[in-house]
Amino acid sequence: MSNKMKKSLSPAQQKYQVFAKVREPSRPVLLNSFRAFIVGGIICTIGQAFQFIYMTFFNFTEVTASNPTVASLIIIATILTGFGVYDHISQYAGGGTIVPVTGFANTLVSAAIEHRSEGYLLGVGGNMFKIAGPVIAYGVVSAFVVTIVRFIIIELGGM
């Protein structure tokens, strides 16, 4: 909690914050990191296997193969999310399932499925990007800024 918010709390609330902080279970960082490493590594290895298949049997190059690879992983993530399996894996693996592109697909699919009861137009269509939206928004804005900065540096004769 930020310092500004802390100041506006009453003494009793501040006391509670201290009380709660002591009792908050500490996170097993090492164990979590180990699990994230194993599961994340496995997902990337599966991706590598897809890439290998697309490169050897479908004449993709190293660069172009990443498109069908990502698409395949997204299909798998969609199916696993639909059957409710992905959530169980993510309970176990934390960052190992959130960081790969499958986690991005999972947020889209789970939001779409969850809001289906609100109708297909406003429910599914409107809420699909509820969780995945920030990734696209910040990705595009930062990519824009980075490219403009790079463009200016090159125009000025740097690099």
Place this chain on the structure above:
Amino acid sequence: MEKFIIAFIVGGAICVIGQILMDVFKLTPAHTTVSLVVAGAILGGLGLYDPLIEFAGAGASVPISSFGNSLVQGAITESERSGIIGVLTGIFEVTSAGISAAIIFAFLGSLVFKPKG
């Protein structure tokens, strides 16, 4: 075969960075993925992410940080070809497959599956 081991190690390491951002710095999963995407975009702009993909293959191209990198790469290639407007037209050029696939399958998934739990 060693490609698979390198992909495993590098991919796992990037996931550990995400896990540490969540556990040690107490970020939410959304903040974590956004941080990684922005980091990927900056590394891509500096020209450091593509060598990593060459080295680690899917180990670097499957984590979400490569999404930021591909956005930048698309914008850079297109801006070199058609000037400053290419920054706008090129941003989604490389990532189109991932985003379109995610949207299409998320929609199809919502037709087929019912919410669980």
